[in-house]
Amino acid sequence: MPMKCGGTSPPAEADEKIQKICDIVKPHAEQKAGKTYDVFTAKSYSTQVVSGRNYFIKVHVGGDDHVHLRVYEKLPCNGGEIALSDMQQSKSHHDPIEYF
Numbered sequence: 001m002p003m004k005c006g007g008t009s010p011p012a013e014a015d016e017k018i019q020k021i022c023d024i025v026k027p028h029a030e031q032k033a034g035k036t037y038d039v040f041t042a043k044s045y046s047t048q049v050v051s052g053r054n055y056f057i058k059v060h061v062g063g064d065d066h067v068h069l070r071v072y073e074k075l076p077c078n079g080g081e082i083a084l085s086d087m088q089q090s091k092s093h094h095d096p097i098e099y100f
Helices: 016-033
Strands: 041-050 052-062 065-074 082-091
Touching: 016 041, 016 052, 016 065, 016 082
Parallel strands: none
Antiparallel strands: 041 052, 052 065, 065 082
């Protein structure tokens, strides 16, 4: 299914690249949540092309708990940095990844 301009891609299973992004932003997510996570495993994600790329990532953080991350990746010509933009807590495995 093609992606609408400005829309998000259909959800996909997380891969090694998405896990590496999660590993980079984990300290920022922990700071925002005010807690540390023993488990921080990317499960699925969708993307949005902007002046860079937004990643909406579902992350398993232990037990039945998940968080959703919005991570922004700058274009390579702008340095390619990765930063945590926002985070939703108290999510479950069944909660769909949506724009936030």
